[in-house]
Amino acid sequence: MTFSILYPDKSGLEAILRAKIGSAIAEDVDIAPIADRLFGLSGADVKAVARDALGRARVDAVRVTQRHLEIAADQVAPQLDDDTFRRAAVHEAGHVVVTLQLELPLPKRVSPSSQGDQVEHVPVNSLTPTTTQMRLQVLLAGRAAEICTFGDASFGAGSGEQSDLTKATSLALAIERHWGFGESGLLWDGIATADARPAPADVRERVESHLQDAQQRALEAVCPNKEFRIRLAERLIQVREIDGQEIEAIEKRAGAMAH
Known part of the structure; x- marks a missing residue:
């Protein structure tokens, strides 16, 4: 992965x-x-x-x-206003919450910015149906955190070729078209996963189902853990960058996470 x-x-x-x-x-x-x-x-x-x-x-x-x-x-790098920076911090906190919930290795570093995608994960070398679904949940966890905290997700959660939503869509397409993990069977069709438009309607429906399921699971992981999510976001706003050791310390202060 x-x-x-x-x-x-x-x-x-x-x-x-x-x-x-x-x-x-x-x-x-x-x-x-x-x-x-x-x-x-x-x-x-x-x-x-x-x-x-x-x-x-x-x-x-x-x-x-x-x-x-x-x-x-x-x-x-245009300077972010306070509200936008807070949303970015909450977004990155969501990725951390789901990473911990899935018992994946702690991120090496987290930092909110206008550039997005600012959680540095420990690489996972093996792709299986299970780890792929985990990856989908982690990718959509920032979006889930925005929904839990603000009631909706910003365009920053899904805009551009490097956005979480773009990466999640490519991953879900690969599940169905390249890796034999989905209902499409074992056929490898050779079409790039970066663009969902050439996919037949039934494949697009299955890809959407993967995305919706992953987002729902991310919401279920992120929303109950408000104290940890907010503590983490506030610390990111304060110092701009934290590592895995500090994430552990914040988790301990926030108490046991809800599962």
């Missing part, structure tokens, strides 16, 4: 920015909030932000200032 690997953590982002800008940075610049903004970006993207800031500073004939970095960061 393949889980997404996160890009540099906060300390890594700060190191990239400092290394790229070097001595051209003004003494009063605070790199930390810029690094917070850039969660979810690759090292190459962060270097591009640094180059942008350097270019703006050269035009102004000064060292790189806080404002230069903020403008450069805005080009690739």
Whole structure:
């Protein structure tokens, strides 16, 4: 089973920015909030932000200032308002809740951001019908957490090629068309799983059934565990990034999880 690997953590982002800008940075610049903004970006993207800031500073004939970095960061990672950031934190907390409920290994790192998909899971190497269904539940757990907390899911839970919903749909298609795990039988049809449109109507119905079932199971896992979900989200809002050890500590403070 393949889980997404996160890009540099906060300390890594700060190191990239400092290394790229070097001595051209003004003494009063605070790199930390810029690094917070850039969660979810690759090292190459962060270097591009640094180059942008350097270019703006050269035009102004000064060292790189806080404002230069903020403008450069805005080009690739617009700052989230408080409500949107809270929703992102709740979303990521949902992934953690279901991971724990399914007794999967604790995530290595969790961090909410405008880039999405910010839970770094320990890789699971074997795909079986059971682990595939677990993966579907974990993918749809962020969406479930938004529904439990706010009454609905945002478009961020299902937009773009890297969204949870896109990945879950591709996984459900593979269940039916590639891996022989579904009701479609053992036939491998060779059609890419990234697009559901070529699938016959009966396959689309089975894919939708997989998704609905996984979301319902995720809701049943996430909704009863409000205290842990909210504690985890609040901590993410406060520090922006937590690891598996801190997740364990928050779980203990919240008490036994409902199953």
